[in-house]
Amino acid sequence: MRFDLVDLHLFIAVADERSITRGAVRAHLALASASARIKGLEQTFGAVLLRRGRRGVELTAAGESLLDHARIVIHNVDAMRGDLAAYASGVRASVHLLANTSGLSEHLPKALAAFLREHPDINVDVEERESTDIAAAIAIGAADLGFAAKHALPDNAERFRFSEDRLILVAPRRGEFAGRRQIDFQELTTCDFVGLTNSIALQGHIAKHASRLGMRLRFRARLRDFDAICLMVAADVGVAVVPEAAARRCARSMPIMMIKIRDPWANRRLAICARSFKALPRPAKQLVEHLRKAAQ
Known part of the structure; x- marks a missing residue:
């Protein structure tokens, strides 16, 4: 087989752009050279890699396989x-x-x-x-x-x-959930929340499951740090969902309580x-x- 890293870089670019023309630009190659290289790859592997159309190209099954391997090689x-x-x-x-x-x-x-x-x-x-x-x-x-x-x-x-990574509800010790050990997330519809900023991955996970339950969470504050979130909860700003490890650490020095969330998504x-x-x-x-x- 005769092909080189330039061919693989080009094929990845064409696959990402869904266009030989745009792929050639991204790979810093002339269109004629790019087309010749793609044809050379197809001849080398003895399989059609791309389906050409008016709106660009689509990968064949062989093309998908080559793309997978090309990314690993690069x-x-x-x-x-x-x-x-x-x-x-x-x-x-x-x-x-x-x-x-x-x-x-x-x-x-x-x-x-x-x-x-x-x-x-x-x-x-x-x-x-x-x-x-x-x-x-x-x-x-x-x-x-x-x-x-x-x-x-x-x-x-x-x-x-x-x-294990159980997500726990933290609430003020003397709040409305005093004495609760477990809760369904659906019960928190009317609560004020303290949460993570939208750019943090865990917040997306929580928001996704709230949306599936038809819930729109009301956030009083958004922070980037679990300790800061728990401080807000201790001050009765709202409730929060945090990893159990963070909740246990903060509960040793803050007046907060931990409540198990029954929903399966909270136990990871x-x-x-x-x-x-x-x-x-x-x-x-x-x-x-x-x-x-x-x-x-």
Whole structure:
């Protein structure tokens, strides 16, 4: 087979743009050269990769398969370049990890800190995403590892359980829910809430399930920090939904109470996931082994 990285970059660009013309521009190639390269790929693989039409191109099943593999190849090449370039600056490697809000704020910091202390030659680039977005990114090879709710992961994603992540309602100790141990989320329709900013992934998760129940949550304040949210609840500004780990920590020093939310979506299992643990670069494999040992 004869094809190169330019061909793969071009094919990804054409697939993303759904146009050979726009793909050629994005890949910095002349249209004639781009067309010839696409035809060369089809001849190399002996399969039609694109269906041409007036409004652009559509991927065939073979094209979808090639796109999937091309993204993995380009991701691995970029990782290789980054790792080798890092040798010149004294840092060996970097691992790209996507994590949901709870993982990033409550479950990962301690384990990551220990890993980074033990491996001064490895950097970890952590990016916050919603669990469903993490699953999609891992599926196309856009990141090395993901830390997401297990229910959001596709069957073909490899994973192992890391921790439980129950979402808890926190309320003032002397408020209207005093004495309650459990509650259905639907009961909170008329409540004032203290929540996370819209840019934070967990807030999207909560808002999505509220919408499915026909609820429109009323927010008195939006903050980026669970401790700050719990302080607002303690001051009787409203109620809030936060991870149980954060709620327990804050309840030790604040006059708030924790109430179990009965709805199934509030009880999540968090997992470390990858497209293939075996195919990961060595630094990512080292992080995986560390996280396996740290799993609760």
